[in-house]
Amino acid sequence: MNTVRKLAAVCILLFVTMGTHATEMTITLDIPRLQVAEYHRPYVAVWIARENHQVVRDLAVWYDLELRNNEGEKWLKDMRQWWRRSGRSQTMPIDGVTGATRAPGTHQLTFVSGEPPLGDLAEGDYVLWVEAAREVGGRELLSIPFTWPASGDYADSGSEELGNIRLVINAD
Amino acid sequence: MTLKKSIPLFLVVAFMGALATTAHAHRAWIQPGATVHSAEDAWVTFDAAISNDIFYTDYHAMRGNFQVIAPGGETVDVQNLHTGRFRTTFDLNLTATGTYRIANASNGLRARWEENGERRGYPGRGQAYTPEGYAQAVPENAANLEVTQFSRRIETFVTAGAPTKETLKPSGEGIELLAITHPNDLFAGEAAQFQILIDGEPAVGASVTVIPDAMRYRNAQDAIELTTDAQGKVTIDWPRAGMYYFNASYRDEQAKAPATVRTGDYTAVFEVLPL
DSSP: OHHHHHHHHHHHHHHHHHHTOOOEEEEEEEEOOOOOSSOOOOEEEEEEEETTSOEEEEEEEEEOOOSGGGGGGGGGGGSHHHHHHTGGGSOSSOTTTEEEOOOSEEEEEEEEBTSTTTBOOOSEEEEEEEEEEOTTSOEEEEEEEEEESSOEEEEEEOSSSOOEEEEEEEOO | OHHHHHSOHHHHHHHHHHHHTSSSOOEEEEEESOSEEOSTTEEEEEEEEEESSTTOOOSEEOOSOOEEEOTTSOEEOOEEEEEOSSOEEEEEEEOSSEEEEEEEEEEEEEEEEEETTEEEEESOTTOOOOHHHHHHHSOTTOEEEEEEEEEEEEEEEEEESSOOSGGGOOOSSSEEEEESSOTTSOBTTSEEEEEEEETTEEOTTOEEEEEESOGGGSSSOOOEEEEOOTTSEEEEEOSSSEEEEEEEEEEESOOOTTOOEEEEEEEEEEEEBOO
């Protein structure tokens, strides 16, 4: 009886350990270098939504933090989809999510399950959204559907304000 | 000058009233510079005008009182009000988050009749209707007497942060819009539903006209003509993103005595964003 109990306890422990094993999500995104007279770094938002657009996680929001009196917030609404689905009902800045705009080039973002801002994401089908809007420039929105927490390698690419986007999920 | 003085004031009023209903559709509107705002202390500018083309200031500036209801329900003042020849402009500082309603509205009773072959009217310009004033001004057996209970409302909405519903509540007086779809959450490709109310009840069979902006750069009006259903509702499929002129006009005979005709004229400017 005791042995059976011990075995059961070990099994549960093993199962729990496996269940909490961190899944890693790596997003690689390119901000294209543009030959324009007046260049401002784009505002970029990266978030996860359910298939019905309901936002479950904001992963990154890059905007101009340098301006006086939080004036950089004035253009957050230009990331129209993000503003509608998430931004407008939040108070800026969002801890662990918002940050300064980034220069053209390749940026890699890694998120680990169980840790903010990703936290524990329930099993299911989601969409990764990436939106960029640039002052005196354009706006572009990309989406990558994915299944969580299965390992996977997904990609999409923009044509104006965003370059290649790659999403890698490593379930191990 | 002598000629001007000899024209009774009510005739001038009657003439101006007639102008507003001539075949040349003079449309009155208040257009915000932008409807969706993300800044903490955003400012919005507005144009208020009466024009033929949407939205070009080609006729007259809009006069009157601009009432602003803040997201919390309190009244706030517009700033930097200026009336030019073709438009009135003013600014609004969005100090609170939520939806603001900006309106120019009036309700009342108006009597017209004939006396010795001359058109007469009550109340005169700048005068308010009172039962006593009416009894005094209108003869008992006035010829061709027509008393109208009228209401007109010209308005628009702007939102800082997330849209709120406090300011969308109807008052139950005159012609009003009950926004089933939030007026600052409109997108091309998504249908919007609105209900038109008259004195708090559904305005059934009201004529609705919806016209997209940039009218100068096309040949046709491109007006969408609709009629409110048995619940006073209309559904609009925005053909594209842009600013829209929305007008609902209503008429029935369920007027408050001594009026026999009840009319309502409602206009709003909506911004529809691309998805």
